[in-house]
Amino acid sequence: MPWIILGIVVLALNLRAPIIAPTAVLGDIQADTGLDAVGAGLLTGLPVMLFAVATPLATRTIGRWGSETTVLACLAGVLAGTALRSVGPAWLVLTGTAVIGLSLTLGNIVVPVIIRREVPWDRVSMATGLYSATMNVGSMATLLGTAPLAAVVGWRWAIALWGVVSAAGLVYWLSLIRRRVRRGHGSSLIRRRVRRGHGSSSASTAGPEPATGPEPTPSGTDSVDDTAGSASTQLKPSRSFRRVMWLLVITFSGQSAGYYATTTWLPSILAETRGLDTAGAGATASLFQVAAIVGAFGVPLLAARSRPWVPVAIVAVLWISLPIGLMAAPEAHVLWSLTGGVAQGGGFTAIFSILARTARSDTEAASASAFVQTGGYLAATVAPPLAGWLHTLTDGWTAPLMLVLAATLTFGVAGSLAARASEQQTEPPSHH
Incomplete structure (x- = not known):
């Protein structure tokens, strides 16, 4: 469980910081790319729009690929979007921002699923609080670090260098998945269906944030009484x-x-x-x-x-x-x-x-x-x-x-x- 918690922390560091980083150097970005104020606002507005409209796609992705693969897709997408956003003209900056937004939507959905299945019942609140706090710490770090970096290497390299955090997350999760496979836990977390066959993945009920997602049973499994489940849905x-x-x-x-x-x-x-x-x-x-x-x-x-x-x-x-x-x-x-x-x-x-x-x-x-x-x-x-x-x-x-x-x-x-x-x-x- 400590390895999963660390994995959640590493992932959380990537879930808001990529949106925040450009805000510290908006003036430089506008001057270099010709983006007007509305276009500059899209550097944060576009990912948030995707949070709202791409959630169904993210939910289906988790159900099809499983949670571990979704984590890897999230981190790889953030890394790719960060690279795209750091090169080229304004349209490519916005394209990279859109890739980041889609990738972060995957992360928003998959984290509560992992917490529900991997963290013991009495530690779910701690894990969720740590996840939320880590996102804010990541945002703070990018705001503190981006402008000084830009003064030395320019805004493009300054926001590109934060891709190191995504790369480190990819390396960690790849090693974590390999470790789980060796120990016989290679099956995807999200594919653990409700034991009595409600016929739907829990991913479909997980929201973009962990605050109110369905709580795990005290045993830490997905076992739910079929009669009660049916009654609750009615x-x-x-x-x-x-x-x-x-x-x-x-x-x-x-x-x-x-x-x-x-x-x-x-x-x-x-x-x-x-x-x-x-x-x-x-x-x-x-x-x-x-x-x-x-x-x-x-x-x-x-x-x-x-x-x-x-x-x-x-x-x-x-x-x-x-x-x-x-x-x-x-x-x-x-x-x-x-x-x-x-x-x-x-x-x-x-x-x-x-x-x-x-x-x-x-x-x-x-x-x-x-x-x-x-x-x-x-x-x-x-x-x-x-x-x-x-x-x-x-x-x-x-x-x-x-x-x-x-x-x-x-x-x-x-x-x-x-x-x-x-x-x-x-x-x-x-x-x-």
Whole structure:
């Protein structure tokens, strides 16, 4: 199991960092390739769009190839996309970005499947938390390192060199698979069907993030009682549950739009409004990524001691402080980067805590998770290029920050309503 955990960590380092790396050198990329602000926004918006629209393809890929092969395809795709993005004109930069987005979609789906099957029941939360934290650490490292590298070797080599992490992941997973084959565990994890023949792979119920995927049985196998499974799939969502889910779609749309617009443009905002050099802007923006770890682990602790709406309200206040603070008191940009970072980490956890609490079964939770995330990632696709267009239109950053403010207010209002509505869902969830 420790080898699998390390494999998850190595994979997680690659699942957000490739999107974040270009944001530290957007100005250099635009100057060299001729990309306008909308095109530059696609460097983060395009992968996120693929998160939303390519999930069915990723699910079928896992079912057909198995999880280990899917991991290798993910890492190989990230490596290939990173290379493509680092050479050639603007169209090739965007092509490489699309390859990266498709590859990351595979990784988003396969990690929770591996965690569910390989990690003991009492350590699933630890593994999931480590996975989430590692993605933020990878994002922070790329923001800190890309600009200094670009100052020495240029932006193309600076983002290309992060492919070393993907290559290291490929080497590790190849050796891990070889080790498992020697020990007689070579069969694909994803091909372990439910023992009593529901006829579908668990991959079909795994969402792009691990927060609410179907939980494993305490034995660590896929064994599920057939009668109970059939009953759970026949449960029709109640009207109140559907209301909560629609509110969570709106909430996650605000969360995702605010996160990806900020991630894309915060270094540029700091460089232009505060006079920071590329390295300084990237270092400050990295605080937005690493502070998410505090929010991700802090919200569950707070939720255990308060009513469901309390964590959402606190996260909303912290989220809103980011755009308002950058407009009203930009000299305190370090503080706003930290408060916004805590909020973006806590916001994701708060959303999927509500979902898990209100779902009546694991099957219902999984389908609801896919529904919520698809809507959220579609909103996130639009936000970065829209913010770039607003910047070009107004020749300033107030309008883009107002867009982030609208997104965070949406999170606060819809999230609070969803949290209050979820309190009416008193039936404890089952795990079938």
